[in-house]
Amino acid sequence: MTPHLVSFPPPPPTSSEKQRYELTKFSHHGRFPYCCEGVCCLGDRSGLGIVYRDHSMMTFETNQVQGLENIKEKLGSLPFRKLVHQITTLDAHPSAQSGSIIVLITGQLLIDDGEHPQKYSQCFHLIPDAGTYYVLNDIFRLIYG
Amino acid sequence: MTPHLVSFPPPPPTSSEKQRYELTKFSHHGRFPYCCEGVCCLGDRSGLGIVYRDHSMMTFETNQVQGLENIKEKLGSLPFRKLVHQITTLDAHPSAQSGSIIVLITGQLLIDDGEHPQKYSQCFHLIPDAGTYYVLNDIFRLIYG
Numbered sequence: 001m002t003p004h005l006v007s008f009p010p011p012p013p014t015s016s017e018k019q020r021y022e023l024t025k026f027s028h029h030g031r032f033p034y035c036c037e038g039v040c041c042l043g044d045r046s047g048l049g050i051v052y053r054d055h056s057m058m059t060f061e062t063n064q065v066q067g068l069e070n071i072k073e074k075l076g077s078l079p080f081r082k083l084v085h086q087i088t089t090l091d092a093h094p095s096a097q098s099g100s101i102i103v104l105i106t107g108q109l110l111i112d113d114g115e116h117p118q119k120y121s122q123c124f125h126l127i128p129d130a131g132t133y134y135v136l137n138d139i140f141r142l143i144y145g
Numbered sequence: 146m147t148p149h150l151v152s153f154p155p156p157p158p159t160s161s162e163k164q165r166y167e168l169t170k171f172s173h174h175g176r177f178p179y180c181c182e183g184v185c186c187l188g189d190r191s192g193l194g195i196v197y198r199d200h201s202m203m204t205f206e207t208n209q210v211q212g213l214e215n216i217k218e219k220l221g222s223l224p225f226r227k228l229v230h231q232i233t234t235l236d237a238h239p240s241a242q243s244g245s246i247i248v249l250i251t252g253q254l255l256i257d258d259g260e261h262p263q264k265y266s267q268c269f270h271l272i273p274d275a276g277t278y279y280v281l282n283d284i285f286r287l288i289y290g
Contacts, residue, residue, distance in 0.1 A: 121266035139249040
């Protein structure tokens with residue numbers, strides 16, 4: 001299963017109905033990036049061009065990259081091949097730009113076949129485009145301790 | 146000490162120089178909201194109008210409110226009077242709107258005089274205005290377990 005085909009959990013009641021609808025529609029397009037709930041195969045970078053663009057920016061832990069090709073390279077270079085995500089909270093707000101969405105996710109993940117879940121937090125800035133969304137900003141941090 | 150007078154930690158190397166500069170300038174104006182590192186007295190809501198506006202939106206755990214007065218009321222109604230924050234990571238990206246900034250913070254806090262730090266994550270969307278910034282989006286979640 002690729003990161004782009006996993007099912008997306010419904011936003012909690014804290015998300016407005018509009019964001020709930022938009023995020024659900026977005027997920028139904030199978031276009032939410034690798035962070036969403038389910039099994040993500042980071043080796044499979046096909047389709048990342050759907051969710052990231054040349055001006056997208058991603059921070060993954062201490063690494064910040066910009067641009068689709070750099071994001072593909074970064075995700076493909078991660079020292080693990082499989083992530084199992086479980087989203088604990090997902091909150092969404094409308095943003096300044098018409099139709100764009102700010103999302104904060106907290107959750108936990110299992111790396112490869114590990115047995116000890118690792119907590120993480122991730123925020124996105126999603127920009128509407130041609131009936132779906134792309135990720136302009138993606139900041140991911142593990143929660144240690 | 147009010148939330149608006151605490152010092153702001155320097156962003157880590159993952160933040161671009163521009164965001165590092167802007168966030169530092171913002172903090173030097175003493176205008177970063179209650180989340181920043183230091184002691185925050187949530188009972189003191191003076192100055193919140195500097196960092197939130199009538200169209201600002203805040204999610205604090207499971208509560209989502211919009212508007213300066215609603216945010217003041219929410220922060221003033223929290224069942225604790227003092228937070229001691231320690232920021233673990235702070236990452237910032239430029240956003241779509243010219244000069245705006247997306248920030249993800251992870252850290253821990255002590256509520257009132259508690260002894261057990263509680264991990265949290267918070268994201269902001271900061272909009273430039275008249276030489277400083279206001280908070281358009283503020284999403285805060287405790288990290289349990």
